[in-house]
Amino acid sequence: MSDADARFLTPELCAALPGLQLRSRRPAPTRGIGQHHSRARGEGLEFSQYRSYEPGDDLRRVDWKLYARSDRYFVREAERDSPLTLWLLVDATASMGQCDARRPDWSRLGAARALAAACMELALRQGDRFGLALVSNARLDVVPAGTGSRQRDRCLLALHELKAGGSWPDESALRPVWERAGRGDLVLMLSDLFDDAGVVLLQRLARAGREVSSVQILTAEERDFPFKGGHRFRDPETGAELLTDAGAVRDRFIEAFTQARAALAARLAGAGIAHATHVLDEPLDAPLRRLFARPDRRGA
Template identity: 60%
Template sequence: MTSHAPIAIPADVRSRLKALRLLPRRARGTHGIGQHASRSRGAGLEFAQYRAYEPGDELRQIDWKLYARSDRFFVRESERESPVTVWVLVDTSASAAQADRAHPQWSRLDHACATAACLVELALQQGDRFGLIAVGGDGVRLVPAGSGPRQRDRVHLLLRQLRARGGWPPAHLLRPVWERVQAGDMLVALGDGFDDAGTALLERLAAARREVMHIQLLSAEERDFPFTDGHRFRDPETGEELLGDGRAIRDAYLARFEQAQRALHARLQGAGIAAATGYLDQPLDAPLRALFAPGAAA
């Protein structure tokens, strides 16, 4: 991704985003009207607005009188609702430069930045505040939380500038994350999930009453290990190399990869962190739908 390349969202993905909601699992405050229902429901709450019916909405919410007049289903949003501040955390360490040989121009970082742009669109369509945090060899870079189209432009500007390099920074350099992400905020982390220090940060944020979600982004080659000949495998962060015959080590690799995946997901689940996995050869919104579609397990 060059510094001048737009953060493009494919038209089909943008269309599907309209059905998603960044719904927090914890109760929120009552600072205004947004699209995040608080736990205060029932009599005495004022009518907010109508919106088109979407799969997953309860039938009791449909305004049947309006349906009789318009022959279209609309839902009454009459609960007191509160906005949320959404933070997108992008892992920009050297491993984010990884790409599949079939599409060498599309790296994990490119995919993460495009996914971040999708999350920004979701926050924007809900009227939420949102900010960006990039963590990697350059330390911590961020766009403070704000709202509106100009805030989206500020986030896109930093996304275009990001480069994959270095490793995860030491804990003392992560102070800006703690200063900006407040209790009750939602943080969606994008990365491969293989850095123990990165997972530890998410665990600490979740324990400190932040709403944390993790979207693991992996290459198709990590998933399938299609190598069938002699190959040099290199860790981009440590420089360590392994020479091996792809066909000979494939079964052992896939077994260890599956074991590592199970361990990571169990660790996130134990910390109360909702998680989904996306691959570079899949649509951007695949893991977003797993987390934020109506009725999603998250």
């Protein structure tokens, strides 16, 4: 692990990595060495089936014990293991710079960086490809997918330089996401998901055959609304301000916010998108465990 990686990864995230596995519910269409099943069959690491011997087959793949029992030649086939390609779609619009008053040094974007770093470290350990799509100041910047420690450090540098600002770009600026994230690739969005354009993008990616997951990052103040008395609220993206009696609107806000979260979760589930929520005062590893817990670790 590099020094840059250590700046983002917390001890809890490092401890969680052995219990996590990036995977797609769809078969990976590419060939290679990794931890994911491919549609291609041949020599591999996990037995799939027997088939009759055909001229030209490698004699080393003949099951001689089965031949002794049946007096017929059968070849062992296995599913090829193929590397997954992970795309981390990181929202760095202005609202992602928000923090809680009790911890002004820890923003949504800080949490997104840490979660992205954990996923890259996991992809690196699995031998998977990974890349970044960064949304900030009405533009999209892409770090092309690659493998290895140099790729990880390249991505970490881009995350380190990323600053929260501006709003979502228009649809045409998001075209590189479609061009680079192939069918069957895993796309993970790290965002507050307050911009409908981001949700629409996830839905379109899912309909186009990408494996899509999302983590909505919220502040504790949004969850609890601890404000009292007269309070001025400011939209970080539009600059619009609202002066109101916080105590008088608290119950209505919490009810409306809870309903909005439930509606978002239903909308994403309807598109087949795996979804988790992270609040800034909660353990960082929790949303990753919900999305990527190894099958043998679920419920542990």
